[in-house]
Every structure is written in C-alpha cells, then in structure tokens.
Amino acid sequence: MIGCVLGLALPACDECCDAGGDRARADGCDCLGGERDDGQSPKTVAGARGEPDARYTVRGRVEMVPVAGKPQTEFVVHHEAIPDFKRLDGKLGMNEMSMPFPPAKSLDLSAIAVGDMVELEFAVWMKPGNLHMEATRVTKLAADAQLNLKGG
Ligand SMILES: [Cu+2]
16 A cells, blocks of 8 residues: 555564565565555545645656556656655665555556656545545656666
C-alpha cells in the first residue's frame, strides 16, 4: 500500500521498505505493491486531491510499463536513493528500490520502454485520507547514463 511506501507506522512494512528493492518484493511484502489507486475511485477526479505536499525528482531504470487493457501492469521504476524524501514518520530518506509510480492522467508514457533509464518527477500527497503518489514527468536519460543502483 502506498502508506507503506511512505513509511507509515507499520513495523513490518517499515522493515520491508528499509530492505528495499527486489528482495522485498520477492518476500511478498505489501510495501511495494498491494493496495493501489485504480484510477476509478472518486478521489482521483482531477483536482480533488489539491496541491501535492511534496515533489521529488529521481533517476532510475524502468522495470515495467503499463499496458492498455491489462490492469495488472503498472509503471515500475527501480529508483536511486532519495535522501530528502519526507516520510510520514518524520524520518528522511527512501532507499533505492523498485516501486510502482502510478502515472498522472496527463502523463504520456508511450515513448518509455522497459530498460530505459529515466529521470522521474513525482508528486506526493501525505494528508490522512489523501495518501497518494503519482509520476508527473518522465524523461529518458542518455543511453550511457550511469545510475547509482546497487541492484545493477
Ligand atoms: Cu521507493
């Protein structure tokens, strides 16, 4: 669930988030997947969320792109560490990890493919009852860009 990604007070999730990356996902932890906004709920109507509480820019490698008509596909990026990421528990930082970034409605991902290295901007809403995050801009990096990812 998204709250977990944001570092909500769920100890198991916190552990999972701290572990980061594919291991956490392989362990079946809810941290990187699970409950997500399906884009259908009334809350996602444009403007209903108001201004995001924070915006971040991070680089990473695309691991999955959403395919029209296949709801189980999503935009997944293995992102670099985000040292200034503000978590709900007041701590700072998100480790590098592989996680889904629901695309904003206006975001066109048609030029993005699995394996692409990208710079990603995302917005975060952190108020109780309005927890959400979405990718707002994705730009391809040069093919020889060097990402700082332990997982390769
Ligand atoms: Cu993350």
